Amino acid sequence: MKKTETRIQKKNHSAIKAAGLKVFAQFGFRGSTLDQIAAESGLSKPNILYYFASKEAIYEALLAQLLTDWLQPVRDIDPAGDPVEEILKYAKHKLKMSRLYPRESRLYATEIIQGAPRIKSVLTGELREVVENLTLLINHWADAGLIRAIDPYHLIFSIWAMTQHYADFDVQVKAILGERDHFEDAEQYLEDMLRRMLTV
Amino acid sequence: MKKTETRIQKKNHSAIKAAGLKVFAQFGFRGSTLDQIAAESGLSKPNILYYFASKEAIYEALLAQLLTDWLQPVRDIDPAGDPVEEILKYAKHKLKMSRLYPRESRLYATEIIQGAPRIKSVLTGELREVVENLTLLINHWADAGLIRAIDPYHLIFSIWAMTQHYADFDVQVKAILGERDHFEDAEQYLEDMLRRMLTV
DNA sequence: CGTTAGTTTGACCAGTTGGTCAAATTATTA
DNA sequence: TAATAATTTGACCAACTGGTCAAACTAACG
Incomplete structure (x- = not known):
């Protein structure tokens, strides 16, 4: 499935998950926004959606x-x-x-x-x-x-x-x-x- | 404070709180919407805001x-x-x-x-x-x-x-x-x- | 070094959000 | 019943939402 994950991919995937964990844990799925996760992870919103198909995909991961x-x-x-x-x-x-x-x-x-x-x-x-x-x-x-x-x-x-x-x-x-x-x-x-x- | 509460006020205040409880308990404050509470209570959104100053006021009550x-x-x-x-x-x-x-x-x-x-x-x-x-x-x-x-x-x-x-x-x-x-x-x-x- | 694959972003969009307001409707009371 | 007070609502708004996309940028590699 995840055969080849580049250095950047690995870094950003985990940065997004770390940020998502922080935000989702506090506000729940519906109370959390991609902007919050973006701010927390230091990535832009479109960039986050380059690595995860949707807000829900982060949550489910x-x-x-x-x-x-x-x-x-x-x-x-x-x-x-x-x-x-x-x-x-x-x-x-x-x-x-x-x-x-x-x-x-x-x-x-x-x-x-x-x-x-x-x-x-x-x-x-x-x-x-x-x-x-x-x-x-x-x-x-x-x-x-x-x-x-x-x-x-x-x-x-x-x-x-x-x-x-x-x-x-x-x-x-x-x-x-x-x-x-x-x-x-x-x-x-x-x-x-x-x-x-x-x-x- | 609540000297005179009319029959209608009493009914609607409690209807809104009941609906708010249901919605807030499931989605948390930020994950809940006034529209949900409106639908749940059977009142219109502006009508809810006639009885409570804001979404937050319901939650705090x-x-x-x-x-x-x-x-x-x-x-x-x-x-x-x-x-x-x-x-x-x-x-x-x-x-x-x-x-x-x-x-x-x-x-x-x-x-x-x-x-x-x-x-x-x-x-x-x-x-x-x-x-x-x-x-x-x-x-x-x-x-x-x-x-x-x-x-x-x-x-x-x-x-x-x-x-x-x-x-x-x-x-x-x-x-x-x-x-x-x-x-x-x-x-x-x-x-x-x-x-x-x-x-x- | 040039080409290609991978990465990042600004501008944008349609739908939703909490909240407002004047006008309409309904209840209360003199 | 007429006037007044309380209630309800449709239309509206600015801010925010998740998500898109083409274009710009950067890294990797032969």
Whole structure:
């Protein structure tokens, strides 16, 4: 598909995606304008449309990238590993992504809040499947007595909710806690919570 | 302020706010248009601007209403009540609001994700103060040995995150769980989690 | 160095945006 | 019922929207 990408193409594609991420994450698809992305990326509007067919194409490129990054760590959970540690590893990974890539998290959040018009098929397809497998694994662990019996779906939701909260509601968290880094405390709380939920 | 509001004013003000809530919650402030709100409310665009000075005025009226509804249940927590039950009552109340008023939750979420440009002062003011008081109470309870020692801030964040998740990420939750009502299971999970976190 | 392929842009366009306003319509009240 | 106040609207506007395009410019390469 992308056999030969020139130096300039590579640079500009990523500059546009970086700018698009910044703008879309803040204003959502409809609230964002090509002029904003142009200003943010330092390119002219027609130049942006030379590299991406449309505003929507930029948005979809970002979403596609995001979804693979989102799903991979779930797939990386090792069924042969220690259950509590595996779940903890996943949760911590998710939290770290919230700290390092809060804009990606916000972009995803706005898309979902708006009804996920462009990725609903991924939600009911790939995401659902990946989650289904994870719930089976969790139930299997519970049956084997390795963790406490627990609703696997809501366990997963609680991990998502708590980790993404720190990225999506960053302003609110900072308004309450101040500007200093709070991710260390968050991780400790999350670990404590999960251990209590998973061990008998 | 609103001494005499005629029958028609009352009807149209609330029709516009209802329509605005629906539209703003889905598309955010910048992504929403007066034409959408007009269509949704059944009024003409100039007629809407007869009742509200601007698009922004509608949005701010909604946010103001929302914030008081948001803060009240925190204030209603009874310092003299049973700690675990009080916190549980609050969490369940929050979850119920997610079920009954998901659009309000989404409107708030989009505003926060976008950096809370219009309510940052409320966050660092009223909200912070109310949360501060709650953390003092929780610490007090912990000191008295009525609940386990716990980081009160992240406890609050976890309640917010988990309850609002079911409203804000409704599409995703439904993509995974199907269309049937999942709030009963969510409440059970939430209660289980909080009891485990709060009791020794 | 000259040619070609890749890149950038100013000018432009049709549709949409929030908002205005005078005039028409409807409700209220004396 | 007549006059007054409140409500509604069609026509309109300037600014902005995503997108186009031919022409100018720059990089790559034989």
